Amino acid sequence: MSEAGAQTRAVTETDPETEFADLDVDAPLVGIIMGSKSDMPEMEKAGQILEEKGIHYEVRVMSAHRDPETVADYCKNARMRGLRVIIAGAGLSAALPGVAAAHSDLPVIGVPLSSRLSAMGGLDAILSIVQMPPGVPVACVGLDNARNAGHMAARILSA
Numbered sequence: 001m002s003e004a005g006a007q008t009r010a011v012t013e014t015d016p017e018t019e020f021a022d023l024d025v026d027a028p029l030v031g032i033i034m035g036s037k038s039d040m041p042e043m044e045k046a047g048q049i050l051e052e053k054g055i056h057y058e059v060r061v062m063s064a065h066r067d068p069e070t071v072a073d074y075c076k077n078a079r080m081r082g083l084r085v086i087i088a089g090a091g092l093s094a095a096l097p098g099v100a101a102a103h104s105d106l107p108v109i110g111v112p113l114s115s116r117l118s119a120m121g122g123l124d125a126i127l128s129i130v131q132m133p134p135g136v137p138v139a140c141v142g143l144d145n146a147r148n149a150g151h152m153a154a155r156i157l158s159a
């Protein structure tokens with residue numbers, strides 16, 4: 001075989017052992033993000049559902065308003081890192097799910113959260129998450145219902 005032919009073989013033929021060694025089977029498929037540590041008690045329930053279903057996930061705290069560059073970087077890199085769904089929880093003027101959907105084409109599930117500062121019992125966060133402009137969708141679960149975000153992520157992954 002010519003030198004050029006040998007080079008072609010080296011590039012196109014796969015060695016199964018090398019291929020499998022490169023696969024990270026523990027890589028998270030779902031990224032759970034939230035605007036504040038104070039959101040954790042509710043948002044960790046989404047993680048519990050994923051855990052029950054054997055779905056790998058990761059959890060990060062980042063605020064669309066307080067850490068805008070961190071959120072943008074995380075969401076822009078999410079697909080490349082192997083994530084398939086983003087779950088984003090936030091309260092008050094809950095921009096995080098919408099900003100995630102602006103920076104990533106992955107499905108984003110928003111979780112509106114209530115807190116002592118909520119207006120209208122949490123309607124502020126619901127409307128902030130639901131009222132996205134056409135072309136930038138966010139799926140929204142019920143107020144303080146992170147469990148359903150876990151269930152929805154599992155359904156998306158098995159669709």
Ligand code: RP5
Binds near residue numbers: 035036037090092115
């Ligand atoms: C939102 O503001 C967070 O998602 C949280 O629900 C709310 C209050 O945040 P902390 O003041 O408790 O950090 O951005």
